[in-house]
Amino acid sequence: MPRQYDIAAIWNPQFVNNIIQVLVEALEAKETFIQGHNRRVSEICLAIGSKMGMSQIELRDLYTGAMLHDIGKALGTTEETLNKADPLNQSEEIIMREHTFKAGLLVVGLENLSHILPTIMYHHERWDGNGYPARLRDESIPLHARIVCVADSFDAMISPRSYRPAMSREEAIKELISEKEKHFDPDIVDILIECLKENPHELNDFSYYF
Ligand SMILES: [Fe+2]
Numbered sequence: 001m002p003r004q005y006d007i008a009a010i011w012n013p014q015f016v017n018n019i020i021q022v023l024v025e026a027l028e029a030k031e032t033f034i035q036g037h038n039r040r041v042s043e044i045c046l047a048i049g050s051k052m053g054m055s056q057i058e059l060r061d062l063y064t065g066a067m068l069h070d071i072g073k074a075l076g077t078t079e080e081t082l083n084k085a086d087p088l089n090q091s092e093e094i095i096m097r098e099h100t101f102k103a104g105l106l107v108v109g110l111e112n113l114s115h116i117l118p119t120i121m122y123h124h125e126r127w128d129g130n131g132y133p134a135r136l137r138d139e140s141i142p143l144h145a146r147i148v149c150v151a152d153s154f155d156a157m158i159s160p161r162s163y164r165p166a167m168s169r170e171e172a173i174k175e176l177i178s179e180k181e182k183h184f185d186p187d188i189v190d191i192l193i194e195c196l197k198e199n200p201h202e203l204n205d206f207s208y209y210f
Pocket of ligand 1: 070099123
């Protein structure tokens, strides 16, 4: 029977982006201090990627990986664990760390999307090899995952948490610098600092990308 409709023909980028944002906001609603985090991380990633001269397709993939990097927390991570002020116990820590795998399982096999799996899987790796889940080190960590890692950490630093107030932007920059070649890719830290100097205002609206 011939199809009487072609909904794909009338979808546009804003429409698709709004759907992604609604889903990510539903995830963020589980955590008290996280509202807007994924949007800000994605914007920071786009600023870094633009500065690096990435193509539009690469920026799109970086953006998508950044928006979805923590989507695995939707699966089996309780609100109690997500919002716990005290250090996580071992079993909570294991479940929390599983979010990298779980998100990977959501995108693997999806045509045109599975290539962002490394961004999601490895955004908690560290430059010095002490991250998770695979203890990858320096440039063996996929580039997009290294960018998300820096952006994710920077936004976490400048945002309040239940157990500490937000750092100032200057304090966060000092922290990023002190973690070069430990937690972070040193070149990406330098690029983010350049971006921040060029844009001294808050990064909170990336609508101009759409
Ligand atoms: Fe994460």
